[in-house]
Amino acid sequence: MNDIFDRIWEAALPYQDKRDDAGHAYVTYTYAQELLALEAGNPDVVLPAIIMHDTGWSKLSRDERFIIFKDGVTPEDEKAVRFKHQDEGVKIAHAILEELRYDPQLSLEILEIISEHDTRDYFISLNEGLVRDADKLWRFSEIGFRADIERFEFDPEFLHDRIEAKINETGFFYSEVARALARRELAARREQYGILLEGVEEKRLEEISVEQYAETATI
Ligand SMILES: [Fe+2]
Numbered sequence: 001m002n003d004i005f006d007r008i009w010e011a012a013l014p015y016q017d018k019r020d021d022a023g024h025a026y027v028t029y030t031y032a033q034e035l036l037a038l039e040a041g042n043p044d045v046v047l048p049a050i051i052m053h054d055t056g057w058s059k060l061s062r063d064e065r066f067i068i069f070k071d072g073v074t075p076e077d078e079k080a081v082r083f084k085h086q087d088e089g090v091k092i093a094h095a096i097l098e099e100l101r102y103d104p105q106l107s108l109e110i111l112e113i114i115s116e117h118d119t120r121d122y123f124i125s126l127n128e129g130l131v132r133d134a135d136k137l138w139r140f141s142e143i144g145f146r147a148d149i150e151r152f153e154f155d156p157e158f159l160h161d162r163i164e165a166k167i168n169e170t171g172f173f174y175s176e177v178a179r180a181l182a183r184r185e186l187a188a189r190r191e192q193y194g195i196l197l198e199g200v201e202e203k204r205l206e207e208i209s210v211e212q213y214a215e216t217a218t219i
Pocket residue numbers: 053054085117118
């Protein structure tokens with residue numbers, strides 16, 4: 001691993017994974033590397049940004065961090081907390097980049113990406129798109145999928161269908177490569193949880209009904 005990314009990783013470590021999402025930083029960092037192997041983004045921007053993007057959660061109270069998992073929360077409450085974790089993340093990332101004497105121009109771009117990684121309705125650049133793609137791929141990963149089943153008490157099949165629908169939603173993923181990775185991950189989750197594709201399931205039901213029809217037809 002590149003030494004500077006190692007140092008950023010080490011510096012950010014105390015602030016990571018603060019929302020019952022152990023592994024979020026590592027998994028999203030790995031996806032970012034995979035995306036960069038297939039897309040022409042700048043690793044010197046994308047990798048520091050993905051490593052530090054959620055460090056800001058560490059500065060919020062437990063109540064604030066888990067607000068989106070509570071009943072009766074208004075969209076305004078949720079939004080306020082999202083902005084706060086972004087603002088705090090920028091402060092932490094800024095301090096780390098300064099400490100490591102990271103290139104000021106690249107640092108500006110990294111901080112800009114972190115500043116609205118969860119709240120922008122549009123993508124501002126290839127680098128930004130790849131960071132947000134890597135972040136969203138978390139939901140499709142083995143660890144992220146399991147975390148959502150536990151945190152939201154979702155049925156695996158329900159969660160599968162829900163995130164599958166996201167893949168082709170306009171504005172969800174930036175890159176086609178991320179969509180392909182998401183599909184690959186979902187196929188692995190189906191295998192893991194014994195989830196049948198809708199078409200396959202329908203086919204089985206058809207077979208059953210044909211048999212049932214045959215039984216009733218003899219009466
Ligand atoms: Fe975030």
